[in-house]
Amino acid sequence: MNAPSKRAARRTVRARLAALPRATYQTQSTFVYAKVAALLADRYAAGSLHTVLLYVASPKWREVDVSGLTQQFSDVQFDYVPVDPDAPLPATKYDAVLVPLYGFTAGNYRLGHGSGWYDRFLATQPQAYTVGVGLSASRIAFMPEPHDAPLSVIVTEQ
Numbered sequence: 576m577n578a579p580s581k582r583a584a585r586r587t588v589r590a591r592l593a594a595l596p597r598a599t600y601q602t603q604s605t606f607v608y609a610k611v612a613a614l615l616a617d618r619y620a621a622g623s624l625h626t627v628l629l630y631v632a633s634p635k636w637r638e639v640d641v642s643g644l645t646q647q648f649s650d651v652q653f654d655y656v657p658v659d660p661d662a663p664l665p666a667t668k669y670d671a672v673l674v675p676l677y678g679f680t681a682g683n684y685r686l687g688h689g690s691g692w693y694d695r696f697l698a699t700q701p702q703a704y705t706v707g708v709g710l711s712a713s714r715i716a717f718m719p720e721p722h723d724a725p726l727s728v729i730v731t732e733q
Contacts, residue, residue: 577718584686584717588678591712603710606732611673611708612644614730618671618704619648626652628665628672628703658692665696669703672696674726676709678717683707683725686717694722706730 579587595603618624629644645653656665674693678686685707687693697705707729714731 578716579718581686581689581717581720584678584715585689588686588713588715592710595710595712600710603732607708607710607730608643610730610732611706612647614706614728615644615648615671619651623704624648624651624670626654626667626669626671628654628656628667628669658690660690660692664699669700671704671706672700673706673708676707676713676729678713678715679707679709679726679729680716680719681714682719683727683729684717684719684723685726686713686715691722694724697724698722704728 578584592600615624615627627644627648645651654665654667654669674685674697675687676685677688680686685693697703705726705728707726709729709731711731711733719725
């Protein structure tokens with residue numbers, strides 16, 4: 576059986592996320608946040624966390640708010656970069672990049688909204704530990720394209 580196109584996968588994920596009750600989403604997001612914090616704490620303890628790029632929260636992605644991390648790791652440089660297809664990509668080289676997931680595969684490939692911003696940006700960050708942040712309801716099969724690169728790890732409530 577062939578995997579669906581990215582467009583079909585986006586429609587399926589959109590329906591799944593829309594069907595989640597708000598209370599369920601909030602509970603699952605709390606678990607995701609705790610796991611992201613623990614993962615970054617491990618990297619911090621190992622001395623490999625100095626610069627982190629946090630995504631800018633977007634209501635359409637319904638991602639977990641990770642802004643509290645800046646207080647937990649006060650000596651780490653956290654940057655927020657708005658996704659703007661017309662703006663130049665950040666020049667900073669990050670130790671870790673938190674990447675919002677609209678969808679993802681079992682092989683850690685990310686499904687975004689289709690603008691390609693993260694694909695272009697992550698190609699400039701080969702040294703970064705890339706952390707996909709999302710909900711398990713977003714896991715779906717799709718065919719990665721040649722420019723897609725798997726993320727280092729995916730963090731969900733599960």
